[in-house]
Each structure stands twice: as structure tokens, then as C-alpha cells.
Amino acid sequence: MTVLDKLTSEEAIALENNYGAHNYHPLPVVLSRGEGVYVWDAEGKKYYDFLSAYSAVNQGHCHPKIIDAMVQQAKTLTLTSRAFYNDMLGKYEKFATQLFGFDKLLPMNTGAEAVETALKLARKWAYEVKGIDENNAEIIVCENNFHGRTTTIISFSNDPVARKNFGPYTKGFIKIEYDNLQSLQEALESNQNIAAFLVEPIQGEAGVYVPSEGYLAAAKKMCAAHNVLFIADEVQTGIARTGRLLATCGNCSCEEKNCSGTPEVKADILILGKALSGGAYPVSAVLANNHIMDVIQPGNHGSTFGGNPIAAAVAMAALEVVADEKLAINADALGIIFREELAAFANENDLVKSVRGKGLLNAVLINDTEESSTAWDICMKLKDNGLLAKPTHGNIIRFAPPLVMNKEQLMDCISIIKKTITEFK
Structure with missing residues (x-):
């Protein structure tokens, strides 16, 4: 067998089952091609993609501008490590920091790496700037969070599947209820060793939970009053997914300031990933201003691939696509239509309990228990009918198509x- 040999779906699934670790439970469809909002399986059947690689493919599959940037850079220079300068990283850092309104960018590869970076940065700032005694800094997180699956991150997860039998766990985290300002206030007031508050603007993996209006702004204000860093994990919600460039959009030079969304909140530390590359290449980043980022010195943190020339070229192209094609505005408009249509449908169909979301990050709550297979079975039927989506937490189906979708496609x-x-039975 060579890399050019064509496989049937059955053969591809069998290979993964036999030779790959079983750390995922995929829908039984084998994809071999993608373009825009569509993907095709190994046998040539066409589907709408309503997952977008967990919001990594916001700009659509194989966007020509992003792919061209990647290919051209790959032909020139792929990797230098950070032992040397390269002629792309500085351009990318300037482009991104000016776009999002921060002084500095620390480049990484994956979302989990970026979260780990933000945690290290917050702790070092706490010791060297805030004056917390070494090894005493604590970080507030929210229940039902999803920030990745590294050992440190699962230490503050309450998902038993991600957590069980991976201990001992990392200390230094305080869990509070999401969207509960009183709990945050109590945690801040009762502990002088709080370095930061890490929060998802919308809890995607937990089931697309959108916080109350004003929650993020009030939380940021509380953190500022206690000299605590507000860390926004926008790995999934960022890059136009929720109808703004960022779900916490504030104080940036984005050309789409008139797009709707949450009240403006400027994070102290911003975490980006997924669609930062349009799904073409692993790219993530942590952004902060100088008084925070300057605590990182040579040898404190790094990555061989972080900030490589391909990643820099791809990220700039991906961000340009978002602005050029006004994807935040499109996500906002189409998201309103999606929720209105499905909410009206929920009033007529007992199987749909509710619909929630923002922009084109939405969820349909199925009227069954979390332990049931109903949502999975519905997704299997959707697959048969040409649309790919997946459940999250048993009875919730997440719907998140590429942001290049148009109204006609959405209505279809x-x-x-x-x-x-x-028709489901």
C-alpha cells in the first residue's frame, strides 16, 4: 500500500481501528475532499459540514488564499526553530497584535498548548509583578469547562471521561459555577493568591452555553478591581465564529466594529487557535500587553514549531480572509436565521427541547436524557441525508458550519x- 492508493470507507475505518489509538468515537464517515461548506466521502457522496473541525475551518475547506499562502511558503522555507530569526514571524506578530489590540504575541501550535502557555504566563506574572509568594498562585476556572486534554488542564476539568485514571492532578485551581458573578466575587474576595480567571466566552464543548448579558464585562471589572488577570479562551469562539471577530471583542482595529455580539471586553490574556489558520495548519497564539508578556524571558517557554514561517504565512492569510469576506457579519446574520427557524420548529416538535447559541455556534437540545443515544442516532440520520454534525454531552447536537455559508445553503x-x-423514530 502507498500513500496514493485509494481506499474505500470500510478499508479506511478498519485501518484506523487496527493501527490507531481509540481516543475518538467518530461518526462512521470517511472524508476525502473538502471545498467551502462541503465535504465528500471516499465514495464521492457530498455533505454539508456542520462541525467545521470544531470551528477550525471557519473560512471554509481549502480556501484558495490560505492554501496558496501555505504552499508558497512551504516551497521557500518551512522551519528554522526559534534558534534563528525568520522573515515571516515578525510580520505575523505585528499583523496580529495590531488587529487584536495587544503589544505582544507568543506563538504556539495547538489550542491546548496555548492554554498551558497562558497559565504559565499568569503564574509568572503573579509572582514577579503582583507579588504572590512563589508556588501559592491560584487560578479560577469554571465548572464544565473545556480547555484541552493535557494533564494540567484535565486537573481542573469535571468531565469524568477526560479525567478518570490520569492523576495525580495539578494543584492551584479553584472551580466556580459558570455565569455566576456572585461565585466569582466570593472567590476573589476570599483568597489573596488569585492570579487569574480563565473563562470561555461561550462554553462550546459543554453544550454551547451562552452566559447572561453583561456577565463577561462584569467579570472583567471584578478581576481588575482585585488585580487579577482576565484570560479569555477564544480557541473555539474566536475568529468570527460568534458574529464578532472575538466573542469578547473590544479595543481591536477590526474593520467590522459594527458587527453585533457581547459587550466589549478586553481580555488581559487572549488565547487563539483553530481558525487562526483556517484549519490548514496547526497555529495558536497567546496575546497580552507588555506589562504581562515581558515576564517571559529566554528559556522560560518555547516550541520548536511555534512561530514557524508556514504558520505565520497561513495565519495572516486566514485573518485577511475573515476581514475581506466579512465573515463575522455573515455569521451574525445567518445565526439569527438559524435560531429563529429552529426555535419555531421546536415549538412544533416534542423531540427538540430548545435552541441556543450566538453567531454560527449553536446547539439543539434533544428532549431525552444525556445517557440516551437519541442525539447520536439523529446525527446518523443527518449523515444519511447529507449533513454532518455531532452530539456533545449526549443529548445536545452542536451545529457550527463554515462561516462562508450563504443564506440559500443555510436554508437547505x-x-x-x-x-x-x-421523520426520526
């Missing part, structure tokens, strides 16, 4: 969803 997808659920 809404029709497929309604028809599938109506």
Missing part, C-alpha cells in the same frame, strides 16, 4: 435538519 441545511428530526 435547516430543511434537512427539520426533515430528519420530523
Whole structure:
């Protein structure tokens, strides 16, 4: 067998089952091609992609501008490590920091790496700037969070599947209820060793939980009053997904300031990943101003691939696509239509309990228990009808198509969803 040999779906699944670790439970579809909002399986069947690689492919599959930037850079220089300068990283750092309104960018590769970076940065700032005694800094996190699956991150997860039998766990985290300002206030007031508050603007993996209006702004204000860093994990919600460039969009030079979304909140530390590359290459980043980022000195943190020339070229192209094609505005407009249509449908169909979300990050809550297979079975039927989505937490189906989708395509997808659920038995 060579890399050019064509496989059937059955053969591809068998290879993964036999030779790969079983750390995922994929929908039984083998994808071999993608373009825009569509993907095709090994046999040539066409589907709407309503997961977007967990919001990594916001700009659509194989966007020509992003792919061209990647290919051209790959032909020139791929990797230098950070032992030397390269002629792309500085351009990318200037581009991104000016776009998002920060002084400095620390480049990494994956979302989990970026979260780990932000945690290290917050702790070092706490010791060297805030004056907390070494090894006593604590970070407030939210229940039902999802920030990745490294050992430190699962230490403050309450998902038993991600956590069980991976201890001992890392200390230094305090869990509070999401969207509960009183809990945050109590945690801040009762402990002088708080370095930071790490929060997802919308809890995606937990089931697309959107916080109350004003929650993020009030939380940031509380943190500022206690000299605590506000860390926004926008790995999934960032890059136009929720109808703004950032779900916490504030104080940036984005050309789409008139797009709707949450009240403006400027994070002290911003974490980006996924669609920062349009899904073409692993790219993540941590952004902060000088008084925070300057605590990082040579040898404190790094990555061989972080900040490589391909990543820099791809990220700049991916961000340009978002602005050029006004994807935040499109996500906002189409998201309103999606929720209105599915909310009206929920009033007519007992199987749909509710619909929630922001922009094109939405969820449909199925009227069954979390332990049931109903949501999975519906996704299997959706697959048969040409639309790919996946459940999260048992009875919740997340719907997050590429942001390049147009209204006609969206209405076609809404029709497929309604028809599938109506006929489901």
C-alpha cells in the first residue's frame, strides 16, 4: 500500500481501528475532499459540514488564499526553530497584535498548548509583578469547562471521561459555577493568591452555553478591581465564529466594529487557535500587553514549531480572509436565521427541547436524557441525508458550519435538519 492508493470507507475505518489509538468515537464517515461548506466521502457522496473541525475551518475547506499562502511558503522555507530569526514571524506578530489590540504575541501550535502557555504566563506574572509568594498562585476556572486534554488542564476539568485514571492532578485551581458573578466575587474576595480567571466566552464543548448579558464585562471589572488577570479562551469562539471577530471583542482595529455580539471586553490574556489558520495548519497564539508578556524571558517557554514561517504565512492569510469576506457579519446574520427557524420548529416538535447559541455556534437540545443515544442516532440520520454534525454531552447536537455559508445553503441545511428530526423514530 502507498500513500496514493485509494481506499474505500470500510478499508479506511478498519485501518484506523487496527493501527490507531481509540481516543475518538467518530461518526462512521470517511472524508476525502473538502471545498467551502462541503465535504465528500471516499465514495464521492457530498455533505454539508456542520462541525467545521470544531470551528477550525471557519473560512471554509481549502480556501484558495490560505492554501496558496501555505504552499508558497512551504516551497521557500518551512522551519528554522526559534534558534534563528525568520522573515515571516515578525510580520505575523505585528499583523496580529495590531488587529487584536495587544503589544505582544507568543506563538504556539495547538489550542491546548496555548492554554498551558497562558497559565504559565499568569503564574509568572503573579509572582514577579503582583507579588504572590512563589508556588501559592491560584487560578479560577469554571465548572464544565473545556480547555484541552493535557494533564494540567484535565486537573481542573469535571468531565469524568477526560479525567478518570490520569492523576495525580495539578494543584492551584479553584472551580466556580459558570455565569455566576456572585461565585466569582466570593472567590476573589476570599483568597489573596488569585492570579487569574480563565473563562470561555461561550462554553462550546459543554453544550454551547451562552452566559447572561453583561456577565463577561462584569467579570472583567471584578478581576481588575482585585488585580487579577482576565484570560479569555477564544480557541473555539474566536475568529468570527460568534458574529464578532472575538466573542469578547473590544479595543481591536477590526474593520467590522459594527458587527453585533457581547459587550466589549478586553481580555488581559487572549488565547487563539483553530481558525487562526483556517484549519490548514496547526497555529495558536497567546496575546497580552507588555506589562504581562515581558515576564517571559529566554528559556522560560518555547516550541520548536511555534512561530514557524508556514504558520505565520497561513495565519495572516486566514485573518485577511475573515476581514475581506466579512465573515463575522455573515455569521451574525445567518445565526439569527438559524435560531429563529429552529426555535419555531421546536415549538412544533416534542423531540427538540430548545435552541441556543450566538453567531454560527449553536446547539439543539434533544428532549431525552444525556445517557440516551437519541442525539447520536439523529446525527446518523443527518449523515444519511447529507449533513454532518455531532452530539456533545449526549443529548445536545452542536451545529457550527463554515462561516462562508450563504443564506440559500443555510436554508437547505435547516430543511434537512427539520426533515430528519420530523421523520426520526
